[in-house]
Amino acid sequence: QKEVEQNSGPLSVPEGAIASLNCTYSDRVSQSFFWYRQYSGKSPELIMSIYSNGDKEDGRFTAQLNKASQYVSLLIRDSQPSDSATYLCAVNRGVDYKLSFGAGTTVTVRA
Amino acid sequence: SAVISQKPSRDICQRGTSLTIQCQVDSQVTMMFWYRQQPGQSLTLIATANQGSEATYESGFVIDKFPISRPNLTFSTLTVSNLSPEDSSIYLCSVEGTSGSTDTQYFGPGTRLTVL
Numbered sequence: 001q002k003e004v005e006q007n008s009g010p011l012s013v014p015e016g017a018i019a020s021l022n023c024t025y026s027d028r029v030s031q032s033f034f035w036y037r038q039y040s041g042k043s044p045e046l047i048m049s050i051y052s053n054g055d056k057e058d059g060r061f062t063a064q065l066n067k068a069s070q071y072v073s074l075l076i077r078d079s080q081p082s083d084s085a086t087y088l089c090a091v092n093r094g095v096d097y098k099l100s101f102g103a104g105t106t107v108t109v110r111a
Numbered sequence: 112s113a114v115i116s117q118k119p120s121r122d123i124c125q126r127g128t129s130l131t132i133q134c135q136v137d138s139q140v141t142m143m144f145w146y147r148q149q150p151g152q153s154l155t156l157i158a159t160a161n162q163g164s165e166a167t168y169e170s171g172f173v174i175d176k177f178p179i180s181r182p183n184l185t186f187s188t189l190t191v192s193n194l195s196p197e198d199s200s201i202y203l204c205s206v207e208g209t210s211g212s213t214d215t216q217y218f219g220p221g222t223r224l225t226v227l
Contacts, residue, residue, distance in 0.1 A: 032213040043203055043218040044154070046112075049210035088153060090215075097142050097207045097214045101154045 003027060004091050006102035014110050019076040021105050023089030032092040033065060033072045039085045048074060079109045112208050113138045115219035123225045124194050131190045132222045134204035139184035142207035144216060149200045160187045194226045
């Protein structure tokens, strides 16, 4: 089992819709979780972090964490064409800032 | 978050040669990391570079192939040696950072390497 698994893409959503991205992780000691956005040809950009169970909202983005189920998700509300990118789920490995990354989910927002 | 730069941004190299990638950050950081991102793939950690000590390599990566220097708290280099076409990737450096009260990493712009 991979350390971090994301729902396979690509995910295509119409403009204005909600994009839902899912991520599961295998290491129960993981305490903090991140979503990075990577535009084609660019480096990953941190957009959300979460470490407490429940929801965390930042603008149009909502991260959800359920440690009991080892599950973290990202919702993008009112999706815009500028949200078209690959979204990487990352999990803190508990040692020296190290992160484990999922394979990424590519989102395309159709105008 | 810190401002991170990498040089070169891209390069085309012949097999058997080496490429050294530089990573510069605008503030002092303890932890710097080097990643490889192969085409269409996610990020794979190559090694952690700490100032004043040897780099720590992840499974599958060795110092002879990926020597790393960390001469001070704002700079690191990664050399990819004896290049083969399989080394064609994006190489990214990242540094420790904080998001809220959580430790995380911030990435440089990357170096796109093509090996012919």
